[in-house]
Amino acid sequence: MAMVDQKTSSIERMFSEVPATYELVNHVLTMGLDVVWRRRAARIAATANGGQWADMCTGTGEMAANLSRLAPEGTTIYGIDFSEPMLEQARKKPEADNINFVVSDIKALDFPDASFDLITMSFATRNINLSKDILVQSFSEFYRVLKPGGRFVNLETSRPSFWLFRKCFHLYIKLFVKSIGSRISGSGDAYTYLATTIHRFYSAQELADIMRQAGFDKVTFQQYLLGAVAIHQAMKF
Numbered sequence: 001m002a003m004v005d006q007k008t009s010s011i012e013r014m015f016s017e018v019p020a021t022y023e024l025v026n027h028v029l030t031m032g033l034d035v036v037w038r039r040r041a042a043r044i045a046a047t048a049n050g051g052q053w054a055d056m057c058t059g060t061g062e063m064a065a066n067l068s069r070l071a072p073e074g075t076t077i078y079g080i081d082f083s084e085p086m087l088e089q090a091r092k093k094p095e096a097d098n099i100n101f102v103v104s105d106i107k108a109l110d111f112p113d114a115s116f117d118l119i120t121m122s123f124a125t126r127n128i129n130l131s132k133d134i135l136v137q138s139f140s141e142f143y144r145v146l147k148p149g150g151r152f153v154n155l156e157t158s159r160p161s162f163w164l165f166r167k168c169f170h171l172y173i174k175l176f177v178k179s180i181g182s183r184i185s186g187s188g189d190a191y192t193y194l195a196t197t198i199h200r201f202y203s204a205q206e207l208a209d210i211m212r213q214a215g216f217d218k219v220t221f222q223q224y225l226l227g228a229v230a231i232h233q234a235m236k237f
């Protein structure tokens, strides 16, 4: 447990170094595609029934802001993250008045069972994947706080299946993520970490299996950019 706490606080520290430039680095590294993918995931998510929505690991709040633009009137949206500096950026967004920001570790949420109709998470699964068991535990926590009939929509980088494209994708990450990310943000640690976690992450099928292990049903996924990114949907029945 002490090891998990140590890893958790080093991730928290890392994110406290990047908030001011976080969005800019993402837009540069993905050539703006991160915006397109978040919008796409938000559009899929916003078809949810029920008015209690939560964006986990919301960071600077881009996904929560997308949700708030699409949400039917009367929807309550939470943006949850353990990094106060990331949330400080999120609170500057024009949509922030419509979002309830909560400082919390997503591994132990201070919400009762069956609180939400919809949970989203974007580009954070790699960060909570301290080990496979912890990822299952985190997804189980999402399952607990979802209502029966509730949906989990997850956007994350993935592992392209075509080997040549996978090699090119990993080469791009090796050559540019660390150098460009560090130069713009001034944080070498954060972008070394990003580069290594993308490289080691699960395939879309493996991630779907992990969601099933956490209790989710009807897990499906769509892949984009030849499998470099995936949007998973999972239901609680």
Ligand SMILES: C[S@@+](CC[C@H](N)C(=O)[O-])C[C@H]1O[C@@H](n2cnc3c(N)ncnc32)[C@H](O)[C@@H]1O
Pocket (backbone or CB within 6 Å): 008, 011, 012, 015, 038, 056, 057, 058, 059, 060, 061, 062, 063, 080, 081, 082, 083, 086, 104, 105, 106, 107, 121, 122, 123, 124, 127, 128
């Ligand atoms: C790569 S950022 C993603 C932010 C945002 N969702 C996006 O689409 O850009 C990962 C975020 O997860 C948060 N995070 C990582 N582990 C967490 C945990 N265990 N509990 C709460 N937040 C966590 C970090 O503070 C950071 O803001």
